Amino acid sequence: MPQGMSRERIAGIVAVTIALLAVAAPLLAPPPDFGFLKKLGITGGREALPIDVGLGVPQVLSIPVTYNGSFSGPAALEIDAQSSIVLLQEGGREINVVVRGGHDYSVSESGGKIKVSASSVVVVVTAPRGSLDSVSLKLMSSLVNGSVSAPLQLRAVSTKFSITLIAGDGSSDLRLSSSAGTLVVVHEPGSGVKLSVSAARSVVVVEGEYSRQIVDGHAEIGEGPYTVSIDADNSYLAVRVTGR
Amino acid sequence: MMKTIDKIGGLLVKPDETVTALLHGAGNFAESVAIVLFFSTTLWVSIALHINRIASAALTIVPLEASILASRLATPAIIGGIVFIGLTHDLVNFLAGGVVVHFVASVLDGVGDMGQVIVLNGYTWVALVFLLAGSIAVAFSFIAGLLVLLALLPLTWIWHIYLLARGVSESHGITMGRAFIAAISWDLLKILVLAVLAKVV
Numbered sequence: 001m002p003q004g005m006s007r008e009r010i011a012g013i014v015a016v017t018i019a020l021l022a023v024a025a026p027l028l029a030p031p032p033d034f035g036f037l038k039k040l041g042i043t044g045g046r047e048a049l050p051i052d053v054g055l056g057v058p059q060v061l062s063i064p065v066t067y068n069g070s071f072s073g074p075a076a077l078e079i080d081a082q083s084s085i086v087l088l089q090e091g092g093r094e095i096n097v098v099v100r101g102g103h104d105y106s107v108s109e110s111g112g113k114i115k116v117s118a119s120s121v122v123v124v125v126t127a128p129r130g131s132l133d134s135v136s137l138k139l140m141s142s143l144v145n146g147s148v149s150a151p152l153q154l155r156a157v158s159t160k161f162s163i164t165l166i167a168g169d170g171s172s173d174l175r176l177s178s179s180a181g182t183l184v185v186v187h188e189p190g191s192g193v194k195l196s197v198s199a200a201r202s203v204v205v206v207e208g209e210y211s212r213q214i215v216d217g218h219a220e221i222g223e224g225p226y227t228v229s230i231d232a233d234n235s236y237l238a239v240r241v242t243g244r
Numbered sequence: 245m246m247k248t249i250d251k252i253g254g255l256l257v258k259p260d261e262t263v264t265a266l267l268h269g270a271g272n273f274a275e276s277v278a279i280v281l282f283f284s285t286t287l288w289v290s291i292a293l294h295i296n297r298i299a300s301a302a303l304t305i306v307p308l309e310a311s312i313l314a315s316r317l318a319t320p321a322i323i324g325g326i327v328f329i330g331l332t333h334d335l336v337n338f339l340a341g342g343v344v345v346h347f348v349a350s351v352l353d354g355v356g357d358m359g360q361v362i363v364l365n366g367y368t369w370v371a372l373v374f375l376l377a378g379s380i381a382v383a384f385s386f387i388a389g390l391l392v393l394l395a396l397l398p399l400t401w402i403w404h405i406y407l408l409a410r411g412v413s414e415s416h417g418i419t420m421g422r423a424f425i426a427a428i429s430w431d432l433l434k435i436l437v438l439a440v441l442a443k444v445v
Contacts, residue, residue, distance in 0.1 A: 006250065006253075007253070007257050007258070008246075008250040008251075008253040008254040008257060008258060008262070009247070009249055009250050009253055010253060011252070011253030011254070011256045011257040012248075012249035012250055012251070012252040012253030012254070012256075013249060013253070014253070015252050015253060015256060015370060015373040016249065016252065016282075018373050018376050018377050018380065019282065019283060019286040019287075019372075019373060019376050020286065021376075021380050022286055022287070022290040022376035022377070022379040022380050023286050023289050023290050023293070025290070025379065025380045025383035025384070026290060026293035026294050026296075026297050026379075026383050027293060028383070029297075029383035029384050
């Protein structure tokens, strides 16, 4: 205690300092950490998350939607990519977005709401070999029907279930157990190979710029190129490739 | 002669002696208003900055460019609005609270000067220092800080009521029990009014 300074004065100085610090603290402190929200299953991120995509290797990016609600108003996917990108929305309504060219591109849903009832949105990035160096995706949305806004965060999914089929390989079988993640089958264009897919649940087959769905069944698909994206909770899946 | 800084500190470390001193000439209305304005302004500015900061962080979860733009435009207005409303609320509390406490103390057989109660009521705003300390904690640890703030909230109120009751007891010559009733009367009245409004609405 400085000589001659009373307890009251010291307490007064401390009190005034605390009051001034209380004003300065919110300005000086780092942004609040909402990490606990992620633990509750609410993930987020407004910023575009750059995703490195290897040369010529198609990537599947899963966007977990941890909240069931409906989008309304501006719901847009901003994509800055150097090649085509296909956005699939699992369950409910499908959104297919194909973006070409290395420029910012924004797609907005108009004329109504986009219902989201699925557990995830799958973004399939397809690119000819060597043409895709990087891709940056930003999904912007706002959930209105709910007290919590559901943030969407891009997350790269393990590619360990991806198989690349090369012409002349003959046939190949693949069987996945449940919750195996998303499977991508990539087919070299013009190889004349046919792909046969059967699955316990719905399978979305993307061919070029359009998609079609095979539900609980078996389908033979013509020549590629195509990418197959399959629900993570398929209990059974077999992919057979026949051809030269 | 006691300086303002000594009175602020005294109300925290030597409350009884300081309240007595304030009632016997050490306190004045201008200083009382200044203390209310200082602690009230710092508290509400701090709260407004916290709200703004948390809202900014939350915008990373609600990813709308329009929201960000709106936030940027609205930030000064939001902060100013919160501070204005908070200051108005506190000034009404300061003046009307003093009047009501004096009135209730009179009903409870107290005899004293209303001005003294109003002046003393203003000095009790130093109790906000506990909330301000909690506000610092919130800045650096959101969840833990909120818990600290919640713990300090009753302490702030108790300290404010104690100082007021101590002063009313001395200035109006009533027991601490009666002075306590008088001191909490303003808060009880506010709760009652809010309850009635809630029922009507």
